[in-house]
Amino acid sequence: MTEMNMVDAINSALDNEMANDKSIVLLGEDIGEDGGVFRVTDGLAKKYGNNRVMDSPLAEAGIMGVSIGMAVMGLKPILEIQFDGFSITTLDQVYNHASRIRNRSRGLYHCPITLRCPIGGGIRALEHHSESPETFFAHIPGIKVVIPSGPYEAKGLLISSIRDPDPVIFYEPKRIYRAIKEDVPETAYTIPLGKAKVVREGNSMTLITYGSWLRESLEAVDELKADVEVIDLRTISPLDTETIINSVKKTGRVVIVHEAPKNLGVAAEIIARINESAFYSLEAPIERVTGYDTIMPLASYEKLYLLNKEKIGKAITKVLSIKE
Template sequence: MTALTMVEAIRDAMARAMEEDPDVVVLGEDVGHDGGVFRATEGLVERFGEERVIDTPLSEALLAGLAVGLGAQRMRPVVEFQFDGFLYPAIDQLVNHAGRLRNRTRGRLSCPIVIRAPYGGGIRAPEHHSESPETFYAHMPGIRTVIPSTPRRAYGLMLAAIRDPDPVVFLEPKRLYRAVREEVPDDGEALPLDQCFKVRDGTDVTLVGWGASLARILEAADLLAGEGIEAGVIDVATLKPLDAGTILDAVRRSGRCVIAHEAPRSYGPAAEIAALLAGEGLFSLLAPVERVTGFDVPVPLPRLEDHYLPDAERIAAAARRLMGYR
């Protein structure tokens, strides 16, 4: 096995899928000889040629429409959008076509496309480069929303997304691209979509998150362990469809839950998970559900970015508040 960064693991997964299936193509702005803005596609054009690794014009609406057309013709395009903030022109195609194609044709056609986008804050980027828009895509019927948190999960989930018969929005936390290395076997083994991953067991409180927030959650769990508080950790991974069972089972054991994400608080994914716990896990709860999130403002410029992003101390403080309920 080789120790890989997340961006290397994603590249290996795309290469593996392209080797296995000639219908898999990669396209996007500068994905060819430049290797993409974060070099996630570096080396692919040399291995697979310009007919399968395609540089496109600077038009996000065109990219999304091209992907839908290719997917409808049984190709499997993997499309890179340079930053999450550039995805918004593609929403028309995603909502009105990609997510509806199977329903519209009564199952005659599907749309096996993967929309990749570096997302989230933490790299001191300018406006439109640091948002966490996962709520948009999780709200779209017919579209999966997947967010990896480690190199190994990025590899397995990317393979699963490419092989899936329906559209997947694959949001890649860019502050994790080169943050850590992990042993990742290039064995072609996909990880299951639509399933949370139980990262850590704990009987006092359950901490729930995804993407870059998971690293902060694990730091918070370590802080709490030093205080004698056992915190379980759940990596949601596939935000939609949501694996409700794993979250409910964990909270039934602990009775307390903190959900953390970078996206703004109002109408965010944490609110949906809190509603799930209120509706189906109310009698397991020993305390109110806590949300530790971004704020209801645009992501600030670099000087204030650290104040906006949830950190380990904010998450640990929320867990301590819950421990006050007996």
């Protein structure tokens, strides 16, 4: 065990996997000598060579497109797209090809690609550098979308994503890249995709979240000294409905927290599933704490858009106070 932040943990996952599997190649802008704009791939080019850690020309759609060609010829490309806003450029190739090649070829070809990309606001960056576009990808059949909540989670989930024989979009909440330190094993370990984690057990309410807001959610629960069950989704597609439903059946009350805009966000889908499978267990309307349905403001008003433990706490109090 070593104390690692999320950048270290992801770097360690890449290092572990590359050491064991020569078919893994890294492709992205400035990921070689520079180690990526967030330094996630630091040292890997030196260790594994420039033919395995490839500094790519500046073209996100191209990065995704050529990766498909590499993947169907037996490589396992791990891509880095520099910022969330630019990951949208890869959508055409993800939606029209990466997600479909196994199906289209009746399993003769498949695309073991992991697309890594920072996500979300909170670092006072330029426009397009603070977005939360996970829903766009989660809506695509054939694509898995993973968003870790901290260093330990990030390493285990990334190794599972790399070993997965199908395409995975792996969004890394940039706000907590260096904000959380945890004990993380230096050797490889996996955390299964598609399984949520009950981070804290509780009986009077279920709080469902993923990514960077797990931390503030737990703080809000602590401050209120509320008996809340907290679920970290880990994977937003496929969604672990079973864990959600089991919890809701127990607690009857739900708050869902995510930074992405409310309209058609992950919370909307969760509410639909609760409606289908646990409607009669509900004791109060479900509350959402999400980003607003507006453009992510530039840095001067970033804080106003972003969530915080007060907003989350308010929703918890509201849902708990509703009488049956």
